[in-house]
Amino acid sequence: MKCSTNPGIEYLLNHPGTLKVIQDTNKETKARRAFVPCRCRVFSSPVISLEEQKKYYFHINRESASILPHIIHNNVQKLVPARDDDPCIKDIFNRKRAIGIVFSGGPAPGGHNVIAGIFDAAMKANPESKIYGFILGPNGILENHHVEITQELVDQYRNLGGFTMIKTGRTKIDSQQKVELSRQACISLNLDSLVIVGGDDSNTNAAFLAQKLKDDGIQVIGVPKTIDGDIQVKDDNGHSLCATSFGFHSAARAFAQNISNLCTDASSDLKYWHVCKVMGRVASHLALETALQTHVNLTLIGEDLADYVDHARLTKAEERGEVDYTAFGITLRRLSRLICDAIVKRAGAGKNYGVMIIPEGVLEFINEIQIFIIKLNTIIADYNQIHDLDFHASFPSLDAKLEYLRRLSRGITEKKASPIWNARDDELFNDLPAFFQEGLLVERDTHGNFQFSQVETEKIIMDMVKDYLHILKEKGEYKVGIHKELFFNAMNRACLDADAYGKILFRNYGDSLYLLVKKNIISQKTLKKALMDSGMINEDEKIPDAVIDIYKKSVPNFKTQTHFYGYDGRGSNPTKFDCNYTYNLGLTAFGLIASGATGQMAAIRNLEHDFEQWEPIGIPLAKLMHLEERKGRLTLVMEKSIVDLQSNAFIILKSMREKWLAAEHGEDHYRKPGPVRFRGDSEEDKPISLVLNSIQVPEGQ
Ligand code: FBP
Numbered sequence: 001m002k003c004s005t006n007p008g009i010e011y012l013l014n015h016p017g018t019l020k021v022i023q024d025t026n027k028e029t030k031a032r033r034a035f036v037p038c039r040c041r042v043f044s045s046p047v048i049s050l051e052e053q054k055k056y057y058f059h060i061n062r063e064s065a066s067i068l069p070h071i072i073h074n075n076v077q078k079l080v081p082a083r084d085d086d087p088c089i090k091d092i093f094n095r096k097r098a099i100g101i102v103f104s105g106g107p108a109p110g111g112h113n114v115i116a117g118i119f120d121a122a123m124k125a126n127p128e129s130k131i132y133g134f135i136l137g138p139n140g141i142l143e144n145h146h147v148e149i150t151q152e153l154v155d156q157y158r159n160l161g162g163f164t165m166i167k168t169g170r171t172k173i174d175s176q177q178k179v180e181l182s183r184q185a186c187i188s189l190n191l192d193s194l195v196i197v198g199g200d201d202s203n204t205n206a207a208f209l210a211q212k213l214k215d216d217g218i219q220v221i222g223v224p225k226t227i228d229g230d231i232q233v234k235d236d237n238g239h240s241l242c243a244t245s246f247g248f249h250s251a252a253r254a255f256a257q258n259i260s261n262l263c264t265d266a267s268s269d270l271k272y273w274h275v276c277k278v279m280g281r282v283a284s285h286l287a288l289e290t291a292l293q294t295h296v297n298l299t300l301i302g303e304d305l306a307d308y309v310d311h312a313r314l315t316k317a318e319e320r321g322e323v324d325y326t327a328f329g330i331t332l333r334r335l336s337r338l339i340c341d342a343i344v345k346r347a348g349a350g351k352n353y354g355v356m357i358i359p360e361g362v363l364e365f366i367n368e369i370q371i372f373i374i375k376l377n378t379i380i381a382d383y384n385q386i387h388d389l390d391f392h393a394s395f396p397s398l399d400a401k402l403e404y405l406r407r408l409s410r411g412i413t414e415k416k417a418s419p420i421w422n423a424r425d426d427e428l429f430n431d432l433p434a435f436f437q438e439g440l441l442v443e444r445d446t447h448g449n450f451q452f453s454q455v456e457t458e459k460i461i462m463d464m465v466k467d468y469l470h471i472l473k474e475k476g477e478y479k480v481g482i483h484k485e486l487f488f489n490a491m492n493r494a495c496l497d498a499d500a501y502g503k504i505l506f507r508n509y510g511d512s513l514y515l516l517v518k519k520n521i522i523s524q525k526t527l528k529k530a531l532m533d534s535g536m537i538n539e540d541e542k543i544p545d546a547v548i549d550i551y552k553k554s555v556p557n558f559k560t561q562t563h564f565y566g567y568d569g570r571g572s573n574p575t576k577f578d579c580n581y582t583y584n585l586g587l588t589a590f591g592l593i594a595s596g597a598t599g600q601m602a603a604i605r606n607l608e609h610d611f612e613q614w615e616p617i618g619i620p621l622a623k624l625m626h627l628e629e630r631k632g633r634l635t636l637v638m639e640k641s642i643v644d645l646q647s648n649a650f651i652i653l654k655s656m657r658e659k660w661l662a663a664e665h666g667e668d669h670y671r672k673p674g675p676v677r678f679r680g681d682s683e684e685d686k687p688i689s690l691v692l693n694s695i696q697v698p699e700g701q
Pocket of ligand 1: 170225
């Protein structure tokens with residue numbers, strides 16, 4: 001068709017130059033598809049068997065033992081080359097199989113390689129095997145919506161990010177009916193096994209399905225996925241079995257590249273504080289890793305804040321012979337004060353700009369918010385259960401929700417006042433800004449989890465920071481330090497006596513490189529008064545322009561730019577580390593299946609060490625379960641791991657805080673990690689936090 005408005009369009013569209021640059025596939029994608037990940041040594045063996053590793057010990061949770069009896073006695077299993085003199089093992093290993101795979105939860109870079117690993121291993125063992133992918137997550141199992149995974153499909157997605165091949169979803173298989181539907185789907189496809197690639201909740205699903213499908217002879221294997229990095233497994237004696245989930249490294253590297261670009265921008269025009277909220281539903285692993293990669297000026301770690309102690313408050317109470325329990329833990333108010341301290345300190349050194357990282361899940365660690373989240377989770381779950389209705393559908397607007405809470409606190413709804421929501425809760429909740437109330441009342445996900453990504457955490461915190469900075473400005477405590485040389489040059493140019501003015505204007509004149517205007521000088525009026533009081537000018541005289549200019553430079557204008565790093569990094573292409581990790585997870589999952597395992601999570605031990613030391617294993621899912629509050633009830637789920645404040649990675653971050661805040665003369669200490677590299681050498685081939693945590697500190701050091 002000819003386009004009359006653009007006469008040259010046909011020519012342009014068909015020009016080889018155009019065709020070369022506008023096609024969907026580029027060199028990078030082709031190189032990714034062609035890349036062959038490294039295989040752990042055991043996978044060069046034609047047949048694999050499992051070696052029980054009884055040296056790893058886990059305490060058995062009673063609830064887990066009673067609910068998951070078929071898989072509770074599983075041990076850690078190491079994949080080892082099988083003896084080649086046993087034809088029976090060989091036949092079983094290489095028999096024709098049908099394997100189902102499902103992605104569950106948020107995408108994470110590397111998922112396609114898990115499929116590729118399973119596919120390649122299954123085809124090598126028996127080319128007649130069938131691999132099916134359930135579409136759109138666990139819902140695909142319930143609706144038996146699947147696709148057969150072919151060589152062509154696998155090759156199209158090798159080493160590429162996302163879960164595009166079979167998509168994902170967050171449906172939970174949490175009722176007898178859903179378990180039965182899953183069973184039917186597996187039976188109708190003649191599946192021998194099902195691989196669930198997911199986070200803590202999805203691996204919980206895997207454990208329950210392994211238990212239920214055992215009698216049908218269907219094996220279920222989990223794979224540790226989540227950019228949050230909160231699937232980390234150690235046995236009870238501290239032996240690390242799974243140092244991180246896949247996708248963590250790639251997402252952290254993607255965030256770090258963008259954040260480090262902001263550091264460059266901030267230190268170029270010196271006018272903004274960039275506030276970067278970084279994903280991680282609860283745990284702050286991503287914030288920690290991104291901080292280690294970029295050296296931003298300020299990083300909040302939720303787990304660390306929860307450990308906060310207000311020593312001044314504690315001492316005051318001690319003097320009265322009391323213990324002030326409110327001194328323990330962080331409140332929103334205290335948090336905003338901590339951030340303000342850092343901002344004021346940097347401003348004093350002439351740096352009224354910077355970059356800070358706020359973990360998405362930080363609210364979980366703030367006393368008053370955590371209480372609200374738990375209470376509201378319970379109220380919403382109770383409402384849904386008692387009335388068999390959906391709370392959010394019944395009360396669509398914020399006003400309707402608030403009215404329900406008000407009625408609950410007065411006992412109008414359930415005939416008596418709620419033990420969970422009382423008048424005090426109602427009062428405190430009503431003090432919060434509407435957007436935050438709305439955030440706390442957002443719909444929970446299918447697992448009953450609070451959806452932190454839906455709340456503008458950074459806005460809540462930064463609004464409080466701005467308010468308090470305003471107070472500090474009024475009190476004359478928040479000032480931009482003036483470089484001595486700048487002051488002297490300005491005075492000299494205006495032929496003014498620098499010493500005389502310096503002593504009147506600054507509180508640290510003579511001592512410091514950066515001069516701080518006295519606290520009582522907070523306006524041109526107070527400036528004039530100070531000059532008059534010291535006899536420098538008379539009432540009818542004007543303040544010299546050069547002095548006004550210096551004063552204006554000392555008045556901070558706090559400007560922020562907020563950014564959310566989450567979905568973008570989650571969709572990034574995998575790093576080489578994640579390409580290798582996930583491919584070997586796929587090979588491991590097949591190795592476990594072909595060796596008869598069920599109720600195990602495929603994992604790679606020694607991830608923190610060189611590739612030669614990587615060790616494919618199976619970890620018993622049932623032994624990773626504990627009781628946790630979900631939808632207002634104690635529920636058996638896989639334990640999430642949060643940032644360990646005794647870990648080397650956190651200790652290093654803590655000891656670098658002052659340096660990276662850089663509230664002193666000189667350049668900041670920003671680090672540029674560069675883009676996610678796939679080709680070429682990189683000095684950083686695994687997460688920095690893993691490298692640091694693997695360093696053994698000798699006793700007595
Ligand atoms: P998974 O635990 O399922 O991997 O998802 C983690 C995550 O990326 C969190 O970091 C984030 O809070 C959440 O998913 C966002 O979920 P959604 O995609 O439903 O908005």
